[in-house]
């Protein structure tokens with residue numbers, strides 16, 4: 753069973769991912785990134801590659817595609833929060849997206865606040881920031 757990242761680990765790992773455009777979601781313990789592609793074909797091609805990777809990792813994104821935009825949400829359902837698998841998938845997605853999708857960095861509050869709030873709470877289960 754995958755476990756949630758511990759607060760120290762979490763802070764270090766999430767801060768690095770904030771640089772590549774990952775943000776905290778408004779609800780739940782999850783992170784989100786929005787990519788803008790040239791057209792639907794490029795977005796779908798990218799999703800196909802991520803899907804194969806996710807199958808290999810046995811860890812899957814929650815996502816929403818509207819025409820050429822793609823919103824990817826990562827969380828680990830098995831532990832209701834962020835685990836090392838989300839970090840690994842985020843890094844792999846960032847690698848695949850390089851030079852392809854334009855990152856929308858203005859999609860909500862920073863990931864750092866998510867990292868901080870979990871580090872300060874007792875069990876890290878809720879983020880009420």
Ligand SMILES: C[C@H](O)[C@H](O)[C@H]1CNC2=NC(N)=NC(=O)C2=N1
Nearest residue numbers: 810811812813827828829830831
């Ligand atoms: C049985 C299988 O390993 C699990 O259901 C995996 C599949 N993919 C998953 N993906 C995500 N994002 N979270 C999970 O908890 C998860 N669990």
